[in-house]
Amino acid sequence: MIRPSRIKEFGHELGIDVIKITTAEPFTEEAAKILEQKNEGLYLRSEHWYKRNIDKICDVQTKLPGAKAIIAACQCYLTDEVTDHTEPGKPHGLIARYTWRNHYLDLRKRLRKLGHFIKKESGASFRVFSNGPVAEKPIAVRSGIGFYGKHSIIINRTYGSWIVLGEIVTNVELEPDSRALGDCGDCQKCIDACPTGALIRPYILDRRRCIQALTNWYGVIPDDIARVWGNRLYGCSICQDVCPLNEKVKSQKPRTDLGYVGPSLPLLEILNIDEAEYRRRYSNNQITSSWIKFPAIQRNALICLGHIQDTTTLPFLKKFIPHNDAILAETAEWAIARLKNGS
Ligand code: SF4
Ligand code: SF4
DSSP states (O other): OOOHHHHHHHHHHTTOSEEEEEEOOOOHHHHHHHHHHHHTTOSOTTSTTTTSOHHHHTOGGGTSTTOOEEEEEEEEOOOOSOSOOOBTTBOEEEEOGGGTTTHHHHHHHHHHHHHHHHHHHHOOOEEEEESOSSOHHHHHHHHTSOEEOTTSOEEBTTTBTOEEEEEEEESSOOOOOOOOOOOOTTOOHHHHHOTTOOEEETTEEOTTTOHHHHTTSOSOOOHHHHTTOOSEEEOOOHHHHTOGGGTTOOOOOOOOOTTOOOSEEEHHHHHHSOHHHHHHHTTTSGGGOTTOOHHHHHHHHHHHHHHHOOGGGHHHHHTTSSOSSHHHHHHHHHHHHHHHHOO
């Protein structure tokens, strides 16, 4: 046997911010809710996990038969670094804060060390996850890591929503922590601030309208969404930026430099390089995961240029018309029209 306090103590020594424990029972209600939203058509069909079996994701027995406990963890990624490296004549597109570095990989490494510690002390088997494919948000709530904000992201009392989640599934029995208490009260700032209206009701996100989700979906971005896209190259965090529960979160020193790409990337370079070079330059980060389509990143870069409205970028946009990729050609036309008309 190993005591939960021993696990938490060692986890904190490894630099993990919060560690909680829950049982390994399936998340049946949550699976039903995900399915309901899928049936309502709120997911993008081409998302890499769309075809995955929801019941399997929501039951850790499918990951480790005989699992008895889930050790849930979170790591804060808020730092006080500059948020945009744009220079005169060198427009940049923004990268969402959670992926300036590969925090998932960093947390997985720490959790693996913790898993080996548990194995040494108790003989238990374990598996480590971060960024799926397990039901990370339901695990976070049931274990006490945090509660759902109305933007459908988990909020921790100390670190707000500036956290990545990770888990160890193990077959050792552990006393569980209690479910996270807390809620948003009357606030609905995130719903009001979302530029695309993707938060269609509290806690429910229409991923077909969410810039975060659309930045790695490939297709032509509808005009009403492209118009409010701004200079986002990958991800969106407006709903987190406006959240009052994030205001008091203290910035941390960067935890890792694994997969560092920083807060923004030079757009003209993104449009000039090929996929192999893109994957080499920004390796080890979520923005080059195998399921990320490089043309989607270039499409985002074109939309960004439409917003930045620097006429010296016109030749770069024109290079995409005509183009053997119809989506890029159409997006370049959209960006040129916006750049010329200014709206
Ligand atoms: S990530 Fe952006 S687009 Fe998506 S819900 Fe939040 S504010 Fe809206
Ligand atoms: S902005 Fe308000 S409603 Fe949205 S998650 Fe934060 S506290 Fe909740």
